[in-house]
Amino acid sequence: MASLEIKGVKKRFGTQEILKGIDISVDAGEFLVLVGPSGCGKSTLLNMIAGLDTVSEGDIVVAGNRVNDLHPSERDIAMVFQSYALYPNMSVEQNIAFSMEMRKVPKPEREAAVRDVAKILQLEHLLKRRPSQLSGGQRQRVAMGRALVRKPKIFLFDEPLSNLDAQLRVDMRTEIKKLHQRLGTTIVYVTHDQIEAMTLATRIAVMRGGELQQLGTPAELYNRPANTFVAGFMGSPRMNLAPAQLVGAGDNLSLEIQLGERPKARIPLPPQPEPLRAYAGKPVIAGLRAEAISYGSKANGAGNSLQRKVEAQVEVIEPTGPDTLVVLDLGGYEFTARLDPDLTLKPGDRAEFNVDLAKLVCFDPGTERLIA
Amino acid sequence: MAQHRDTPHLAQRKGFPWSRVVIYGLLGFFGLIYLLPLIVMILTSLKPLPEIYAGSMIALPQHWTVEPWIDAWERSCVGLNCNGIKGYFWNSTKMTVLAVVISTGIGLLNGYVLTKWKFKGANLLFGLILFGCFIPFQIVLIPMAHLLGKMGIASSTTGLVFVHVVYGLCFTTLYARNYYMAFPDELVRAAMIDGARFFSIFWRILLPNSAPIIIVTVIWQFTNIWNDFLFGASFSTGESAPMTVALNNLVNSSTGERPYNVHMAAAMIAALPTLLVYIFGGRYFVRGLMAGSVKG
Numbered sequence: 001m002a003s004l005e006i007k008g009v010k011k012r013f014g015t016q017e018i019l020k021g022i023d024i025s026v027d028a029g030e031f032l033v034l035v036g037p038s039g040c041g042k043s044t045l046l047n048m049i050a051g052l053d054t055v056s057e058g059d060i061v062v063a064g065n066r067v068n069d070l071h072p073s074e075r076d077i078a079m080v081f082q083s084y085a086l087y088p089n090m091s092v093e094q095n096i097a098f099s100m101e102m103r104k105v106p107k108p109e110r111e112a113a114v115r116d117v118a119k120i121l122q123l124e125h126l127l128k129r130r131p132s133q134l135s136g137g138q139r140q141r142v143a144m145g146r147a148l149v150r151k152p153k154i155f156l157f158d159e160p161l162s163n164l165d166a167q168l169r170v171d172m173r174t175e176i177k178k179l180h181q182r183l184g185t186t187i188v189y190v191t192h193d194q195i196e197a198m199t200l201a202t203r204i205a206v207m208r209g210g211e212l213q214q215l216g217t218p219a220e221l222y223n224r225p226a227n228t229f230v231a232g233f234m235g236s237p238r239m240n241l242a243p244a245q246l247v248g249a250g251d252n253l254s255l256e257i258q259l260g261e262r263p264k265a266r267i268p269l270p271p272q273p274e275p276l277r278a279y280a281g282k283p284v285i286a287g288l289r290a291e292a293i294s295y296g297s298k299a300n301g302a303g304n305s306l307q308r309k310v311e312a313q314v315e316v317i318e319p320t321g322p323d324t325l326v327v328l329d330l331g332g333y334e335f336t337a338r339l340d341p342d343l344t345l346k347p348g349d350r351a352e353f354n355v356d357l358a359k360l361v362c363f364d365p366g367t368e369r370l371i372a
Numbered sequence: 373m374a375q376h377r378d379t380p381h382l383a384q385r386k387g388f389p390w391s392r393v394v395i396y397g398l399l400g401f402f403g404l405i406y407l408l409p410l411i412v413m414i415l416t417s418l419k420p421l422p423e424i425y426a427g428s429m430i431a432l433p434q435h436w437t438v439e440p441w442i443d444a445w446e447r448s449c450v451g452l453n454c455n456g457i458k459g460y461f462w463n464s465t466k467m468t469v470l471a472v473v474i475s476t477g478i479g480l481l482n483g484y485v486l487t488k489w490k491f492k493g494a495n496l497l498f499g500l501i502l503f504g505c506f507i508p509f510q511i512v513l514i515p516m517a518h519l520l521g522k523m524g525i526a527s528s529t530t531g532l533v534f535v536h537v538v539y540g541l542c543f544t545t546l547y548a549r550n551y552y553m554a555f556p557d558e559l560v561r562a563a564m565i566d567g568a569r570f571f572s573i574f575w576r577i578l579l580p581n582s583a584p585i586i587i588v589t590v591i592w593q594f595t596n597i598w599n600d601f602l603f604g605a606s607f608s609t610g611e612s613a614p615m616t617v618a619l620n621n622l623v624n625s626s627t628g629e630r631p632y633n634v635h636m637a638a639a640m641i642a643a644l645p646t647l648l649v650y651i652f653g654g655r656y657f658v659r660g661l662m663a664g665s666v667k668g
Contacts, residue, residue, distance in 0.1 A: 079561075098566050099565075
């Protein structure tokens with residue numbers, strides 16, 4: 001059953017359209033992440049689900065009920081804010097119990113509920129403290145506790161980790177995922193961090209300029225991005241994108257990559273599906289992930305029939321620890337390859353690299369959409 | 373560079389610290405000049421009358437007495453009435469407390485609405501309210517007298533409370549609005565999701581975090597209203613007059629030998645409440661005035 005349906009939702013401020021018709025359906029227990037660059041409308045959409053912003057057009061349906069005109073507190077949702085938004089004048093206990101107090105839940109019941117939540121989030125020893133006496137991670141947990149205690153149908157998270165330092169952010173990310181696995185409640189989560197989106201989501205909605213770019217599982221978005229924007233936004237290092245010429249015909253198609261008069265790189269392709277064949281003789285944008293390029297005997301997917309050899313020049317070498325990122329000059333365009341850390345290459349070297357074409361994607365240069 | 377870094381050692385040089393003596397001497401001297409009127413007032417109020425006429429203003433009393441204070445409070449004559457200033461002191465107290473509480477309360481509510489429940493024209497409205505801060509007292513005297521008459525509260529403490537509330541609202545709204553501008557919106561939104569409505573958000577979330585600005589508005593309003601003379605003289609008569617007006621009448625209605633000691637005692641009594649408010653709230657005053665002006 002759909003736990004949350006967003007149907008043709010638009011948002012206008014004056015004549016300016018901030019959201020241009022969003023349709024998303026979220027099943028119960030899903031973890032949906034809204035991701036996109038700042039100003040893409042993801043936070044506005046979340047606020048509209050929460051009831052903190054009005055809907056200009058379209059419907060928001062929570063568990064079968066249209067909630068457009070309901071007060072935020074009546075929508076069966078709970079929200080965790082970027083700044084945590086803990087009430088500074090109240091203790092942790094009072095913060096967590098505030099929503100129940102507003103609903104006039106009897107005191108013994110309130111105390112029991114606070115104890116339960118404190119146990120789940122390991123806040124028991126902090127209940128009497130004020131928010132100002134807590135660390136960032138503890139505040140974050142209190143903010144989640146305040147949402148948890150209401151047992152809502154949907155949790156909304158508005159960039160909850162962006163105020164934490166890098167290490168704590170990774171820990172809290174795991175914490176949130178654990179929580180979701182344990183509770184199984186639907187979550188809608190807003191972030192601008194694509195790694196957060198990939199690690200947490202069961203499905204990701206990539207947004208840009210008030211439009212939904214693609215909605216799918218992390219694997220779908222990563223392997224089959226709907227357009228060049230999604231291809232460039234998801235994944236780090238970003239997907240290599242280069243204009244190329246599709247030459248040949250039928251089962252003998254090849255990609256030619258060449259910038260100006262630089263040496264041409266030619267990659268023969270395995271048999272391609274019909275939509276791409278139609279582009280024979282035309283330009284396309286070729287997209288290749290960094291891990292699809294390998295070097296030497298430790299070739300990724302070595303020996304499979306989709307492996308091709310291509311010559312390129314090493315430009316820059318960036319070791320990251322577990323692997324080394326190598327920027328290559330391939331037909332004049334920069335390609336980043338994720339290679340083994342014990343690499344013997346030096347900048348300036350020309351060498352033969354292996355390209356795994358299993359995950360090659362091509363985009364139409366005009367519409368920038370995936371050719372599929 | 374090294375020499376510059378050594379400069380602080382100059383202060384620890386052996387020998388007599390003449391520069392310190394000069395600095396503290398000057399500070400002490402000007403401090404004394406600044407305090408002189410107060411000293412004269414206190415000394416005069418503690419002397420019997422013959423001593424005042426006989427001796428110097430700043431001489432210590434030969435016979436210390438609190439009789440002038442008791443006289444001022446219980447027996448001094450304001451106009452034809454010789455019951456002391458205590459009645460007028462209570463007039464002022466009632467008027468000030470009521471006007472301060474009401475104007476601060478409404479000002480905070482205004483600030484809350486203007487920042488957290490923004491509506492079309494909110495900024496224009498705030499601009500107009502702000503404009504009220506610059507209207508001189510004298511301009512409103514006649515229309516206000518007219519209005520008070522129509523409302524049937526002319527020449528009463530209620531009327532004075534009304535005038536002070538109306539006049540003070542511009543300032544209290546300004547203070548509260550600027551303070552609440554810096555108050556995080558996310559707290560209000562979190563409270564909304566938690567089920568709090570208009571008044572419970574104000575009462576449970578904003579008010580408990582407003583101590584600095586409440587202290588500022590209370591001090592500001594208290595001193596202005598307590599010290600006001602013009603409105604008091606214009607909109608009250610006889611028994612309903614506030615302390616400031618009574619003090620003026622007291623000084624003007626004594627005949628023959630002027631009882632300066634009683635006048636000084638009465639003036640001290642009149643000044644005492646604002647003095648106490650400053651002493652107890654003063655350090656919050658500056659802190660509160662600065663609040664919101666610097667982020668973080």
